[in-house]
Structures are given as structure tokens and as C-alpha cells.
Amino acid sequence: MNTIREQFEKDGYVILDILSDTEIADFRGIMDGMLSESKKTDDTATHQSSLQHLGDEISDFGNENRQYYFHLLTKPGTEPIHHAFHHPGILAAVEQLIGPDLIVNNASILASNPGVDYSLGWHRDVIQIPEEEIEDRLFSKERFHNSVQINLPLVQEDALEIVPGSHNRPNTPEEDQAFAGTKHYAPLDAVMPGAMRVSLKAGQAVFYNNNLIHRGYCIGSTVPRRTLHMGYHSAAKPPTWHFYLLNAALLTPDYLERLSPTMRRMMEQYLECKRQYPRMEDTWKQGYGVEN
Numbered sequence: 002m003n004t005i006r007e008q009f010e011k012d013g014y015v016i017l018d019i020l021s022d023t024e025i026a027d028f029r030g031i032m033d034g035m036l037s038e039s040k041k042t043d044d045t046a047t048h049q050s051s052l053q054h055l056g057d058e059i060s061d062f063g064n065e066n067r068q069y070y071f072h073l074l075t076k077p078g079t080e081p082i083h084h085a086f087h088h089p090g091i092l093a094a095v096e097q098l099i100g101p102d103l104i105v106n107n108a109s110i111l112a113s114n115p116g117v118d119y120s121l122g123w124h125r126d127v128i129q130i131p132e133e134e135i136e137d138r139l140f141s142k143e144r145f146h147n148s149v150q151i152n153l154p155l156v157q158e159d160a161l162e163i164v165p166g167s168h169n170r171p172n173t174p175e176e177d178q179a180f181a182g183t184k185h186y187a188p189l190d191a192v193m194p195g196a197m198r199v200s201l202k203a204g205q206a207v208f209y210n211n212n213l214i215h216r217g218y219c220i221g222s223t224v225p226r227r228t229l230h231m232g233y234h235s236a237a238k239p240p241t242w243h244f245y246l247l248n249a250a251l252l253t254p255d256y257l258e259r260l261s262p263t264m265r266r267m268m269e270q271y272l273e274c275k276r277q278y279p280r281m282e283d284t285w286k287q288g289y290g291v292e293n
């Protein structure tokens with residue numbers, strides 16, 4: 002077994018250098034064309050989370066005092082940045098972590114301007130699963146989790162916090178206490194034992210198993226957040242619930258025509274996988290085919 006895979010399986014994350022300085026400048030230029038750093042708002046309310054699963058409109062960026070979450074794959078006009086989502090360094094690493102035939106199922110930007118404070122509640126990425134169906138066996142060494150999530154900042158950041166090693170075991174009693182009875186988002190003031198902040202230089206990426214207990218947390222930052230955020234699965238195995246984040250209804254023939262050949266191929270494979278596994282609600286059921 003190779004080292005990054007061993008580390009990923011043990012700790013639930015691994016940090017790698019991905020982008021060259023030229024690539025960082027290139028992506029930063031494209032992103033600056035989409036998101037203005039100078040946009041100021043009179044909004045002083047504290048917003049607790051971005052619209053993580055619905056996504057924001059790029060034209061709304063900066064209207065509110067919060068972090069924004071843009072889903073890119075299905076947004077016409079964002080094509081100039083799509084090549085980030087099939088960067089050879091990223092695909093090679095993800096393939097070592099979960100296997101071949103990779104398909105991107107989340108390709109987003111996490112963005113906020115300097116001075117914007119925000120926090121998400123601690124969570125595992127299980128928001129699509131009704132709380133009463135979230136069983137401990139989902140977080141076990143025996144179950145293959147067909148998902149790698151990545152944060153790749155174009156500006157140095159410390160905005161992701163994780164509990165290393167929590168991805169393949171159930172909550173400890175102390176963690177349960179911090180979650181205060183919920184299996185989705187913990188209360189914002191929860192103190193999570195064993196938490197660690199992930200510090201990344203521009204161009205470095207953290208690859209993580211999103212069953213890890215984690216949160217976005219950014220208070221008092223003097224730099225903007227400009228982070229590519231993506232998720233992949235291997236088409237060699239059944240997908241997880243994360244696969245369904247991408248709105249396949251927007252992958253119309255007209256839209257597919259606009260994509261680069263590589264991205265179009267990935268999206269066609271996405272649609273094929275969706276035909277094979279049409280029902281998200283099967284993915285967390287016992288007997289789905291991912292347990293050893």
C-alpha cells in the first residue's frame with residue numbers, strides 16, 4: 002500500500018502540494034474576474050453558514066457578510082476555471098486514494114472577502130441522510146467510503162478544522178456530548194475534543210474523507226478566501242450520497258456542448274453512473290455493496 006493512502010485511511014486526510022506558482026496566478030486571475038475583493042456591504046449580521054448544498058449566485062457575491070459557496074459545474078460562464086477540476090496532480094492523488102475511473106461530482110468555490118467572520122457547525126457530511134437513518138456502521142473501517150473531498154486554496158488559509166481519525170469510527174461519548182443530540186450540525190458554540198486546524202499554503206490541497214467530523218471556521222482573517230472545493234468518486238465502485246449533489250437536470254445537451262472535451266467526458270460518465278445508480282436513498286442502506 003502506498004504512503005498517502007495509508008495516511009488517508011488512518012487519519013482521514015492528507016495534504017499535498019498541487020499547483021505551481023504560475024498555476025496559482027492563473028487561477029487567481031480567473032477568480033478575480035468573477036469575484037470582486039472590493040465589494041463591501043452594510044450588512045453587519047453574523048451569518049452562520051453558507052448555503053452549502055443549494056449554492057449561491059456569483060452575482061450575489063459580497064451582498065451579505067458571509068462566506069459564499071458557488072457550484073460551478075452546472076453554471077454557464079464558469080467554464081474558464083473548469084480545468085482546475087481535472088488537474089493531473091489532483092486526479093493522480095485521488096486515484097491513489099480511492100481507485101480508478103474518477104468522476105467529479107462537486108466542483109465549487111468557497112469565497113469570502115477579508116474581515117468576514119463565519120462559522121459552520123461541526124458535522125460529518127451526512128446532511129442528505131435523515132437523522133434517524135444515520136447509523137454508526139456508516140463510519141467504520143469495513144465500509145468503503147467512495148468520496149474524496151478537497152480544499153485547494155489560491156490564498157493561504159486556516160479555515161478548515163477537522164477531528165483526525167474520526168472518519169471511520171462512531172462518535173466518542175465526548176463528541177456525542179458536543180453534538181448535543183443531533184447527527185447533522187452541532188450547535189455553533191460546541192467545543193469539539195481532538196479538533197485540529199488545517200493550515201494550507203496557496204496551491205496546497207487537503208484531500209479528506211468527508212465522513213470526518215469537520216467544520217469551516219474563519220474569524221478575524223485579513224485575507225480573502227479563494228478556495229477551490231471539489232469532490233470525486235471512483236466509477237469502479239457504487240457512489241455515495243455526495244454523488245447526487247450535482248444537479249444532473251442541468252447537464253443538458255446544450256450545456257454539455259459548452260464544456261471542454263475532458264469535462265464533457267466526465268459529465269457523460271456522470272450521467273451514465275446516474276443511470277446505473279439512480280436512487281440516492283439506497284446509498285446508505287445496509288447491503289448496498291460497499292461493506293467488506
Ligand SMILES: O=C(O)CCC(=O)C(=O)O
Binds near residue numbers: 111121161215216218
Ligand atoms: O472548508 C470549509 O469551509 C468547510 C467545508 C465543509 O464543511 C463542507 O464542505 O462540508
